Amino acid sequence: MVRRQENLALSISVGSSLVGFALFQTPHCRTIAPVIDHDNESPGTGTPNGVRQKAGGSYWAELALALALPVLMLVFFSIEPHWLNSSIGSRLVAASKEKASAFAKVEMSKVDFEEIGRGNDPEQERLRFFLVSEGVDGRFARLHWSLWGSVALVFILSTAAFAIYCLTFQAERSHDRLIRSYRRAWKIAMGAALAELLIFVPLLTNAIYELTTEPFSRASGRLAAGSAVGGIILLVTSIRTLLRKVPLEFSEPISKEMTSDQAPKLWEAVRGAAQKLQTAPPDHIVVGMELNFYVTELTVIHDAGRTRGRTLYLSYPLLNQLSETEVLVVIGHELGHFIGDDTRITRELYPLRAKVAATLDCLTNSFTGWTCWGFLQFFNQAFGEALQAVARQRELVADRTAAALVSPDAVARTLLKVEVFSEAFIRGLKQAIHERARNPFRASCSGTVRNELLSDDAFWKGLFDRQQKHPMDSHPALSERLAALGERPSVEWARELASAPVRETAFARWFSGEEQLFESLSEQTDEKLDAIRTINWIKTADYDTEIGREVLDQCFPQQTWTTRKTDLYVKLAFLVPFTGILLAMMIYLDSSISRMILGPFFIAFLYYTLRLWKHYSGLSVTLNAGGVTYSHWTRALSFKDVEKMRAEIGSNTYTLTFHFKEPKPRFRQSRFFRSPKTSVPLDLHGLNSDSETIAKTIHRYFTRELEE
Numbered sequence: 001m002v003r004r005q006e007n008l009a010l011s012i013s014v015g016s017s018l019v020g021f022a023l024f025q026t027p028h029c030r031t032i033a034p035v036i037d038h039d040n041e042s043p044g045t046g047t048p049n050g051v052r053q054k055a056g057g058s059y060w061a062e063l064a065l066a067l068a069l070p071v072l073m074l075v076f077f078s079i080e081p082h083w084l085n086s087s088i089g090s091r092l093v094a095a096s097k098e099k100a101s102a103f104a105k106v107e108m109s110k111v112d113f114e115e116i117g118r119g120n121d122p123e124q125e126r127l128r129f130f131l132v133s134e135g136v137d138g139r140f141a142r143l144h145w146s147l148w149g150s151v152a153l154v155f156i157l158s159t160a161a162f163a164i165y166c167l168t169f170q171a172e173r174s175h176d177r178l179i180r181s182y183r184r185a186w187k188i189a190m191g192a193a194l195a196e197l198l199i200f201v202p203l204l205t206n207a208i209y210e211l212t213t214e215p216f217s218r219a220s221g222r223l224a225a226g227s228a229v230g231g232i233i234l235l236v237t238s239i240r241t242l243l244r245k246v247p248l249e250f251s252e253p254i255s256k257e258m259t260s261d262q263a264p265k266l267w268e269a270v271r272g273a274a275q276k277l278q279t280a281p282p283d284h285i286v287v288g289m290e291l292n293f294y295v296t297e298l299t300v301i302h303d304a305g306r307t308r309g310r311t312l313y314l315s316y317p318l319l320n321q322l323s324e325t326e327v328l329v330v331i332g333h334e335l336g337h338f339i340g341d342d343t344r345i346t347r348e349l350y351p352l353r354a355k356v357a358a359t360l361d362c363l364t365n366s367f368t369g370w371t372c373w374g375f376l377q378f379f380n381q382a383f384g385e386a387l388q389a390v391a392r393q394r395e396l397v398a399d400r401t402a403a404a405l406v407s408p409d410a411v412a413r414t415l416l417k418v419e420v421f422s423e424a425f426i427r428g429l430k431q432a433i434h435e436r437a438r439n440p441f442r443a444s445c446s447g448t449v450r451n452e453l454l455s456d457d458a459f460w461k462g463l464f465d466r467q468q469k470h471p472m473d474s475h476p477a478l479s480e481r482l483a484a485l486g487e488r489p490s491v492e493w494a495r496e497l498a499s500a501p502v503r504e505t506a507f508a509r510w511f512s513g514e515e516q517l518f519e520s521l522s523e524q525t526d527e528k529l530d531a532i533r534t535i536n537w538i539k540t541a542d543y544d545t546e547i548g549r550e551v552l553d554q555c556f557p558q559q560t561w562t563t564r565k566t567d568l569y570v571k572l573a574f575l576v577p578f579t580g581i582l583l584a585m586m587i588y589l590d591s592s593i594s595r596m597i598l599g600p601f602f603i604a605f606l607y608y609t610l611r612l613w614k615h616y617s618g619l620s621v622t623l624n625a626g627g628v629t630y631s632h633w634t635r636a637l638s639f640k641d642v643e644k645m646r647a648e649i650g651s652n653t654y655t656l657t658f659h660f661k662e663p664k665p666r667f668r669q670s671r672f673f674r675s676p677k678t679s680v681p682l683d684l685h686g687l688n689s690d691s692e693t694i695a696k697t698i699h700r701y702f703t704r705e706l707e708e
Helices: 002-023 059-093 097-101 113-118 122-133 136-171 175-212 221-242 264-276 324-339 343-363 370-405 408-435 446-453 457-465 478-484 491-499 506-511 515-540 546-555 565-588 592-616 691-703
Strands: 028-031 249-251 255-257 284-288 294-296 299-302 305-307 311-315 559-562 620-624 627-630 642-649 654-664 677-683
Touching: 059 136, 059 175, 059 370, 136 175, 136 370, 175 343, 175 370, 255 299, 255 515, 264 284, 264 324, 264 506, 284 299, 284 515, 294 324, 294 343, 311 324, 324 370, 324 408, 324 506, 343 370, 370 408, 370 478, 408 446, 408 457, 408 478, 408 491, 408 515, 446 491, 457 478, 457 491, 506 515, 515 546, 565 592, 620 691, 642 691, 654 691
Parallel strands: 249 299, 284 311
Antiparallel strands: 028 642, 255 284, 294 311, 299 305, 559 620, 620 627, 642 654, 654 677
């Protein structure tokens, strides 16, 4: 009977371990929506592409999440030996009279069986032999080492977090300390995360075993191996991600390099500014269509090739709005970043920060990697604030460099004009898209400033009231930058300055008669505007009208996905026999404890089998530009009723949730629940195509994004 219960316990342990690992792929939610970044920070001196910082929030919350499971594991292994000791005493007291007589001299309720197993008392020799033969001494030993492992894990993570926190104070003192502290903190964070993986997976294995086996049961190496597979895969994947090479380059579309032969006046002005500031001029100058000025030492990929070395980027639209003096202020500011060696931060930390982001992405979808993710996120956010604080300080220093080149008043006027003309350009761009107006990249923004911005009191009031939104901002607020220059501007001064006409723009001064240099850029912007206008028309087209339906059906043809039968048959081939075995064991086993353990597993597997059969029966999804039709719904879903979509991703599931603009009647038949719903889920599992591909297709139809 004992052997049968051992086999039962071992089967349950292995089964729960494997099922648990499958279920431990924690689903995470994300909003499916196009991500559009409007960054004023430069790729050379700001946050590198692909490394997204979390706006707001406290990194201490991430640390609390990282320590939650290790602390719970510590509590479990602190309590488990006492529970096991009590359970063993209860079992021996309830044992047969023949076995109890062998231990007649021992009062079981007060015995410390762990101490007996380690002791040498001759009077307890028979009890010690019984404990050893039943493997109880081994279980106490594993619990003892697991307790120390839990203590070590909590200590390692706590010490590493304290060290990282201390290093953040060093980071803001200088570039050298920032780079050195960041690298050291990353090594500490990765060491702690790897230690967490190596320690936590065995602890989890032992915890599962202790929770699912009876006191007189022996451990199984197969259980440990089965539970540790996921952790080993995750560990190997994380190391491979960490060793991945990150290219030190980024793309700058619709831009081209200006050589000294093509733009001699521009180069003369830049070299003159560099000479006055006693620094070397940039190696390359790139002019493009972004509303941005920056410097970088990363490789810049532009329309005509790529630049390597010190590169200065100038904005073509703003060159057409600002005067020569005002652009020289911007150039002086950017040269100040070179003088302060600010681009070194990007050059030396960019690969490491990209690896941090890649490692976090790798750990996102795993339960065993959850605490590692939380700890690395704590590091990422703690140093993210330090990095952006340094960036804000360096912006103020670069402003002072520009003031030394021209004057503080000129810097203040330029900062204000860049803000105003950027807003005017964006409004003009929207107007050009909707009304097919003139290409704003070649037009002056003065008309937009006079006709729209001057009368917009909210814009002018907010211009100086805007404060830093969150610690991850890489640029100080305009009011802070002007105050650092000793300027106290008023709204009236700002309006007068913005409305004053520019006699000669920097573009006219430096590129007079050389407009053909930018013909290719202008043609590309015209094509982009036409494409945006087409997309805008498609996005606003009404599917309920005949013309709208005809056009949208051509752009977004109907697609249908049906059941993938092979998945159903494979799963049923496993689930049905296993459920039958569990039922048979519940019927023929005499132990009530075994039945209590098997009962929840049988109910769970039976429920999952029935639900799986119901899900696959007649399963189909039909998609068109108007909405989605699902076989398990009572009616079709119209996209015009949906406000947003979210995706919930698990190890083998992919569920879309449509959130309505206003409550709608239920999409599933129900006799009891008929109240309107604010959302409806769509399970994509089991269809004859990849779930993620289907989700992306539905999202593309919902947002009406044309295929590239």
